[in-house]
Amino acid sequence: MALATRTPPSLWNSTLGKKAVMAVSGLIMLGYLVVHMLGNLKIFFGAEEFNGYAHWLRTLGSPFLHHEWALWIVRVVLLAAVVAHAVSAYQLSRRDIKARPVKYAHKRRRASYATRTMRWGGVIVGLFVVWHVLDLTTLTVNERAWAGHPYENVLSTFSTWYGNTIYIVAMAAIGLHVRHGFWSAAQTLGAGNARRDKALKAIANALALVLFAGFVSVPVAVMTGVVS
Numbered sequence: 001m002a003l004a005t006r007t008p009p010s011l012w013n014s015t016l017g018k019k020a021v022m023a024v025s026g027l028i029m030l031g032y033l034v035v036h037m038l039g040n041l042k043i044f045f046g047a048e049e050f051n052g053y054a055h056w057l058r059t060l061g062s063p064f065l066h067h068e069w070a071l072w073i074v075r076v077v078l079l080a081a082v083v084a085h086a087v088s089a090y091q092l093s094r095r096d097i098k099a100r101p102v103k104y105a106h107k108r109r110r111a112s113y114a115t116r117t118m119r120w121g122g123v124i125v126g127l128f129v130v131w132h133v134l135d136l137t138t139l140t141v142n143e144r145a146w147a148g149h150p151y152e153n154v155l156s157t158f159s160t161w162y163g164n165t166i167y168i169v170a171m172a173a174i175g176l177h178v179r180h181g182f183w184s185a186a187q188t189l190g191a192g193n194a195r196r197d198k199a200l201k202a203i204a205n206a207l208a209l210v211l212f213a214g215f216v217s218v219p220v221a222v223m224t225g226v227v228s
Helices: 015-045 047-059 069-099 118-136 150-157 161-188 197-224
Strands: none
Touching: 015 047, 015 069, 015 161, 015 197, 047 069, 047 150, 069 118, 118 150, 118 161, 150 197, 161 197
């Protein structure tokens, strides 16, 4: 009797494949965060420059690309990365639970705070993205929104206690997510080894700190009157 052959799992169906998807999609989102933070810092140069930057984003690629086409291409790529990242994370989590159906008799902390909070941190970030779009893109929840005036809309958002609270909490969650996620992505993609681990962790910590400080500097500047 012929032996039954077993079809090897596809890249997506394998644990390694899902981790690779998480790593690549995470790096795409990290790149976006860095660029987005740098763009946000233009608010310190005044309304004219910040509004001019927002207008430039909508005309990027012109005249080859129509109005806002480049911006929509970025949005679609980013959305695809977010979906791929979230689906991979969920499926890996379910696979991990199935692999260990019985809880450990003695609970011990075997991971850092960032590692233990990756799941709820991801949920916070996801909810914040929805809020952020409704607040500064569609202007749905921004009570004093003024279409075509992003500088004034940012001031409006950070002139409220809840706008500042939501934003700062979300940036803290993003910082923790980046701190652990960057190092994990490097390990998955084969960049890590015994000699590089310390450097990779230092880079991850620096990235998380710079992103948190850069993003939070905007609401803090509005609250303290530095930007008005």
